[in-house]
Amino acid sequence: MEMPVPDPAVLACRPQLVARLRAVLPEAAVIDAPSETLAYECDAFTAYRCAPLCVVLPGSSEEVSACLKICHELGVPVVPRGAGTSLAGGALPTADCVVLGVARMTRVLEVDLANRCIRVETGITNLAVSAAVADAGFFYAPDPSSQLACAIAGNVAMNSGGAHCLKYGVTTNNLLGVTLVLMDGEVVQIGGPVPEAPGLDLLGVICGSEGQLGVVTEAWLRILPRPEGARPVLIGYAGSEVAGACVRDIIEAGVLPVAIEFMDGPCIRATDAFSGAGYPDCEALLIIEVEGSPAEIDEQLEIITAIARRHDPVELRESRSEAESARIWLGRKSAFGAMGQINDYICLDGTIPVSALPEVLGGIARLAAEAGLEVANVFHAGDGNMHPLILFDANAPGELARAEALGAEILLLCVAAGGCLTGEHGVGVEKRDLMDRQFAGVDLEAQMQVKDVFDPGWLLNPAKVFPLGLSAGRRAGAGGSAPIAPGRDSPAIFGER
């Protein structure tokens, strides 16, 4: 992984930088001892790590502003960090940066049921948002697998999704407003409890911008009434093709389940052995969940099972109780852990049109065979968000590199099918160098010009998202490029958190 060579002048200003940051923050909020910055050297994309100049943990928008002003004056890059659960290296430091974490900013600032929204500091975890409105019967819809740990800051930065996005949309569909601190320290408000302000939609461009435009310190989030109940059905098929056709028919029939999860043979067997979920031994498994009132659930499941039966399932098990529902979900929820126990793996995150599912699954199998590696598939099939897991042996020399090369090929296959490089993990450093395969030069140039507007000095999370060659002229002191240090655990095990 190549990263720009740090500007020696920036590295040299470290003592002055730390002293000035200490003057505006509480003692414990500036971390510069190597033993303590260690924890911030990487995120959940653990293959690579790098020690930053220092880490700051401001406690308010005003403190964030004070830190950014100092870095802006000194020309020091800033890498914003939520909970550090990025699977794409979105929070990976560079050697010349200050890591700015929002971990101390976790307050619920306002619960506004009448306007169906909640205002929070962005260091709060995703699950804590739902918890704050659970008693009133509401919840926050986007539900990344890491929801117990991940921060709203990262959800906004990466436009995070989750299993329930098929019905409720991703972060951008549930974000109403933000407090954003610009690189020069200015604090601005974009959006708010009333959606859809006039003029250009700057809120939309902030969501998913991966910390390139500013630091999001507060967020207005839409909350939704919790459905009365939910119930899954488990359907096993002899092959991926027929399972893909079943998913397509369900969507075409106009049913909108809250989740359609898919596992292929290798994943089913590993998962079942690990969890004892009692899954059938077959080549494709669908878990389809619907929600609503009991009558509504019955009605939807009737339509779904009728379609499923037309495709000759090897097993069809409709949950009749809470316990059965839990058992159906048990294997799926432990799938990543199960795979990690028996293999090192890279977890990809591409999206495709749902209609291309059978064709892309076939393509992945072909590419894997050519590369001599095994790929297990477990993913959100309803909205075409694939998570192929490339299995490899971390102790076999060169195998990580082969797995990474296969990963790039699979993602480009998704793009060729009309899809995207990433569904919910973001670009970060991981997919940065594939961006020019997704976008034409003119598209990337337009995106970079929008970054120019918000961050003219390119100090915010530089060397991410945009290919280094394209952004070189814009990044401060960008002379050459140097590889970033591989992580101490490298070759690493990547996981869905």
Place this chain on the structure above:
Amino acid sequence: MEMPVPDPAVLACRPQLVARLRAVLPEAAVIDAPSETLAYECDAFTAYRCAPLCVVLPGSSEEVSACLKICHELGVPVVPRGAGTSLAGGALPTADCVVLGVARMTRVLEVDLANRCIRVETGITNLAVSAAVADAGFFYAPDPSSQLACAIAGNVAMNSGGAHCLKYGVTTNNLLGVTLVLMDGEVVQIGGPVPEAPGLDLLGVICGSEGQLGVVTEAWLRILPRPEGARPVLIGYAGSEVAGACVRDIIEAGVLPVAIEFMDGPCIRATDAFSGAGYPDCEALLIIEVEGSPAEIDEQLEIITAIARRHDPVELRESRSEAESARIWLGRKSAFGAMGQINDYICLDGTIPVSALPEVLGGIARLAAEAGLEVANVFHAGDGNMHPLILFDANAPGELARAEALGAEILLLCVAAGGCLTGEHGVGVEKRDLMDRQFAGVDLEAQMQVKDVFDPGWLLNPAKVFPLGLSAGRRAGAGGSAPIAPGRDSPAIFGER
């Protein structure tokens, strides 16, 4: 209404301009005879009108590109036009512009049920999109009142809403991708059937950009399964305050009706006299519609009516049949026509937090009394999208100006309550000069810089959205400002189309 003084050099190039446009378009697609450009001198914001240099009606993205290239080379401003139903003057020409209409581009290009989307040329009407997928059991959710006439091009430009947006969101929540022709003629693709591409969200910034960034020639729209059925309940109250409280309690209870419509006393009486809908004579009327399966409808109506009864309604009428449903909606659907029969009026379009409803209604009544004018209210209460109608006598000298001044005060009241200048009609010229009351200078500057990226010469729909004083330095040849000619029917009757 002030507009920039046209550049004489641009006016002088008209013969050359028309000749060059004729060379790239079919004969009938270039309109320059004054008797024919007349129809394009204004949109549904009929108070003002202005003859453009000429009108072009290209038939494809390639023809749009050819026209824009020519205008770009000659430095001629371009005003894009959908069906001309804008209530905010979004398609109002300037004297030095070419009006570029998409009225000839009305094809459905692709229906893709498996991916729940449809690709259309943007001259197609909103209702024709739903019609194209109705047999398959799907529909396109955003439903502006003008849906029979308005084009998807205008829906995308204004981020249009409608009565059903409470449940389904506005255009930006239902738009998956666009083909966009930039001012220099370049044709780009943004988004597509797979949502949420990586990098900066340029699709979001296009939606609602009011023709400032490019001409949207094709759109990928999300379609949804049509609900099994829908049924309204009509609830009358003695005052707006208690009706507002009822709306708030319903939202807080976690019920999500598909529409909550509100009419106040003046509107109820005018509407009932006009339509014979049999509405009760009271000061506030709610029409609340829910949808789903019969069981689901019953269940939701039960919760809603229980809450409504707690607030002592003077009438509560639950529809039991199609005929009763139609009768309940009859008055609401003819409300604008009814008001237009007895009064001239200006239709405003502000949004507020739902919780501020009673307070803002009180404020509007106070401001109206101070101005000596009557205001009738009919609006989408569920999502806080107000449509106050300011009644005035077009034949009384100075009354239009007083009504406009009251309109500005009411919109600023919405902003002060935490709301926006516009919910679904857009800024256009109508609210242009209030934008600096909604946004701080830094916000508008950031928005204008984003326009700089897409349209560096500020040739696309200039003199809209941004206050003239702020954009003066950017617009080509912007020396002074001249008032635009008032429409021939002026003082005009504004209507919700």
